Amino acid sequence: MKTRKIGIIGVGHVGAHVLSALVTQGIADEIVLIDSNPAKSACECQDIKDSIPYMPHRVRVSVGDYPDLKDCDVVVNASGKISILAETHDRVEEMKFTVPAAKGFIPKVKASGFNGIFLNISNPCDIITAEIAKGLDLPKGHVFGTGTGLDSARLISHLAETTGIDHKSITAYMIGEHGNSQFAPWSQVAFGSHKLEELVAEDERFRFDRDAMIQETVDGAWTVFAGKGCTEYAIAATAARIIRAIFHDEKAIIPVSAPLDGDFDEHDVFAGVPAIIGKDGCEEVVELHLTDEELEHFHKCCAGIRENIKVADEM
Template identity: 60%
Template sequence: MKTRKVGVIGLGHVGAHVMYSLAVQGIADEIVLVDQNEAKVKSECQDLFDAVAYLPHRVKVSVGDFPDLGDCDVIVNSTGKIDLLRGNHNRVTEMDFTIPAVRGYVEKIKASGFSGVLVNITNPCDIVTRELAMGLGLPKGRVFGTGTGLDTARLISTLARQTGIDHKSITAYMLGEHGNAQIAAWSAVSFRGRSLDDWAATGDPRFQFDREALQKESIGAGWATFTGKFCTEYAIATTAARMVHIVLHDEKQIMPASAELCGEYGESGIYVGVPCVIGKDGVEEVVELPLSAEEKAAFHNCCEEVRHNMEHLKEI
């Protein structure tokens, strides 16, 4: 039976929780950890190794280097410097650290012979995902980011609290930048097949809410987490682990991810968060939602914001 091997680059707050989620959920049979902080990565490896005896399945964990990633099925990139976000609420601030970091090792990943799927967490997610995809030169879709996958989960959780409907019965999407410019696709929100607009038309007070305020609350949820402990860990790690599971099992699940647009939604040349069919080859299809004219305009403005932020790449 084939061993499912996953590499994790960057063992900070998020990377360590990705490692733990992959192990505890039995998603990976083998996990290779790569980080420039030798003491930290060895400690994380030892901590997980000590936990393996009480897991209901076998997991092999080891400290490695970039050449050891060549035969991985999936790599999760989670390099970052979260302290840069203290005092501001803009993920783009991390660019001055994350872009040079990624540029410093993307050729090493390529040289390892890696031909699997890479899931990127590192912020700014959309811009870093594009940088990794260009550097690795893998087939389209093999490199994608968590993007608005976590933001969508936040929107669904907020809708569940607002309406009292279980989150598993809600379909909703956040689109665009994994950042402050993202938008909620309200026309695509449904509760087991019945649209939000239909529910609102019934006069049910649960669905009579300020959509702009709820969108703002969903966008700000990550910062609410950050404010108290100066990092986010569990939710983003769970999002990444879920994506890895989808790839390894070729589930063909529709999930928001930061993916390359080549004409979809009228946009090209950028990576942004959109619903995608994800399978063994990564993003296998971008799903185009039937957005309203207002939503299309808002999505375009969001894409323009990402393009504006990409201009900073010329200065790094």
């Protein structure tokens, strides 16, 4: 029986929490850790191994190097330098570290013979994902990013708290750039089978301040960052959810940083949109029926992403 193997590049705050989520949920059978600081990967490896006897699943965790990624089913890039965000609340600024880091490991991943699914977490997510996809030259959809997945979950959480409806009964997405320009297409928000617009006239619970909720959603990461200097649990849960969908071929619709090739009238760009996630990674973009205003906003997001990709290409 085939085992499920995952590689994690970068075992800092995010990478370590992804490791913990994967082990706790029993999503992988084997996990290999790679970090530019060998002592960091070694200590995280030992710490998580000490916890496994009390976990419901047996998982093998080891410190490795890039050749060990050859037979991985999924590789996660969580490399980063979160302290850069202390200077500015703009994820694009993280390019100063994450672009050179990605360009440094891409040839090593490719040389290993890796031919699985590559999930990028590092910010700016859409830009780094594009760089990795270009460098690895894997089939379309085999490289994608977590993108607006976490932001969408935060929006749903706010909607649940405001309306009293269980979050599992709410459909809502943050789309566009995984950054300050992302937005929610309100025309697509639904509670069960009812669109938000249908409910506004009937129930005052649904007459909330939409602009304030979007701002709260965008600012949520900074609230966490201001308190402890990083974000950990939610992004780790997002990555774990995506990987579980891959391993079980769920065909689950999850917002991710997906390659657009004509979807939403956009080409050759990665952006946050809902997509079908299964054994072949990001298998299909779910194209929403946006209003003209929403579509214009989305195009502006993609234009901004393209400009930043040009900057990254020159770094």
